[in-house]
Amino acid sequence: xxxxxxxxxxxxxxxxxxxxxxxxxxxxxxxxxxxxxxxxxxxxxxxxxxxxxxxxxxxxxxxxxxxxxxxxxxxxxxxxxxxxxxxxxxxxxxxxxxxxxxxxxxxxxxxxxxxxxxxxxxxxxxxxxxxxxxxxxxxxxxxxxxxxxxxxxxxxxxxxxxxxxxxxxxxxxxxxxxxxxxxxxxxxxxxxxxxxxxxxxxxxxxxxxxxxxxxxxxxxxxxxxxxxxxxxxxxxxxxxxxxxxxxxxxxxxxxxxxxxxxxxxxxxxxxxxxxxxxxxxxxxxxxxxxxxxxxxxxxxxxxx
Amino acid sequence: xxxxxxxxxxxxxxxxxxxxxxxxxxxxxxxxxxxxxxxxxxxxxxxxxxxxxxxxxxxxxxxxxxxxxxxxxxxxxxxxxxxxxxxxxxxxxxxxxxxxxxxxxxxxxxxxxxxxxxxxxxxxxxxxxxxxxxxxxxxxxxxxxxxxxxxxxxxxxxxxxxxxxxxxxxxxxxx
Numbered sequence: 336x337x338x339x340x341x342x343x344x345x346x347x348x349x350x351x352x353x354x355x356x357x358x359x360x361x362x363x364x365x366x367x368x369x370x371x372x373x374x375x376x377x378x379x380x381x382x383x384x385x386x387x388x389x390x391x392x393x394x395x396x397x398x399x400x401x402x403x404x405x406x407x408x409x410x411x412x413x414x415x416x417x418x419x420x421x422x423x424x425x426x427x428x429x430x431x432x433x434x435x436x437x438x439x440x441x442x443x444x445x446x447x448x449x450x451x452x453x454x455x456x457x458x459x460x461x462x463x464x465x466x467x468x469x470x471x472x473x474x475x476x477x478x479x480x481x482x483x484x485x486x487x488x489x490x491x492x493x494x495x496x497x498x499x500x501x502x503x504x505x506x507x508x509x510x511x512x513x514x515x516x517x518x519x520x521x522x523x524x525x526x527x528x529x530x531x532x533x534x535x536x537x538x539x540x541x542x543x544x545x546x547x548x549x550x551x552x553x554x555x556x557x558x559x560x561x562x563x564x565x566x567x568x569x570x571x572x573x574x575x576x577x578x579x580x581x582x583x584x585x586x587x588x589x590x591x592x593x594x595x596x597x598x599x600x601x602x603x604x605x606x607x608x609x610x611x612x613x614x615x616x617x618x619x620x621x622x623x624x625x626x627x628x629x630x631x632x633x634x635x636x637x638x639x
Numbered sequence: 640x641x642x643x644x645x646x647x648x649x650x651x652x653x654x655x656x657x658x659x660x661x662x663x664x665x666x667x668x669x670x671x672x673x674x675x676x677x678x679x680x681x682x683x684x685x686x687x688x689x690x691x692x693x694x695x696x697x698x699x700x701x702x703x704x705x706x707x708x709x710x711x712x713x714x715x716x717x718x719x720x721x722x723x724x725x726x727x728x729x730x731x732x733x734x735x736x737x738x739x740x741x742x743x744x745x746x747x748x749x750x751x752x753x754x755x756x757x758x759x760x761x762x763x764x765x766x767x768x769x770x771x772x773x774x775x776x777x778x779x780x781x782x783x784x785x786x787x788x789x790x791x792x793x794x795x796x797x798x799x800x801x802x803x804x805x806x807x808x809x810x811x812x813x814x
Binding site for chain 2: 397398399400401405408409412464465466467469470471472488489490491492495496497500501
């Protein structure tokens, strides 16, 4: 690892459905909650960039059956530029969401420097697209579609991008880790939550690295949906479930992957402070990230 | 309404404006419809005129059928189309925003468009379907347009309508 961290706060909730009529999801509060819990002090970033909070639209937007689809495209381009700038400055972007729709901007920015694979840590496959559900009956939520969109499935609005075109990442360059689903299996390399229970984190890390080597992937983006954690460990997410990782397993896995030097950056998604009224979970999330990324926090050479 | 039309593209997004702006002028069209009930394809002539507008920040077109050769002396019937398309490049989305305003049936259509390789692809979600209008094989003298629908998320597409366009000579343009 050769780069200092750059924190990028992406305070949005655009990819989630309303938890109740007229009520916005609370994931937009997560960046501030994590910063207040000491993430900045622990990671000692070279810079912290805070993007604006976009408006959440409860009504369908024109010509799309994706909730907040037009706004998500605009935010994706903005986040992509922030990630691109961080990488151009030889920093390691850590993007604080937000919901899983932030993945699109992260990959778009990462692709500015060429091919980039994806390690998708998520308790769900997030592989919904118009070919496997009926968008006529319900608006699609990008937080459940981000892997499908990233691999080029879905509306042009969120699958065709400047410079990159489509897709943001090829199926063969994706590794999905931690989902508990049995339907709509994405055609990617996959390690389910149940498989991880059997083989353990160390062997999982070995297999993931082996796959990266096999594909010749020198660069990958690491997407970290915190619902990959067991709901008994972190219930303050939109769609908690079990089985899942605990904090120490997650930290070990992220540390192992980051230690390969192949990870270009990572994003952290779906922690919802409104589901954590006592603020009990921000500190362990910060501890987990700080522990996993400790070598980066010691980098001083490239600070602005 | 002298402020509506423009002679050329704005300097703001000249490269993007050229994507549709190169179609500026008058075109004769041969439109083919492919009914979903399996009945034979039907053909009609049409006219299509493109031009810059709004200080060169937009490209408009007027889509009409039948063409002048088949238009009755009594004029265009109420159910024969004379519609307006408005295309505006949105730099925040890096896409074209598109609307079609039909006068025959009151159609109002929103779409988003991008140039993809040699084609310009326009798309909208319509209920559970995706609808695409694609401009292809564009030369100075001709282009092809097709209207397709996918009911499986873009995996397969059904051709509903297509048009072959030939540029009219300047002397053929209406005065």
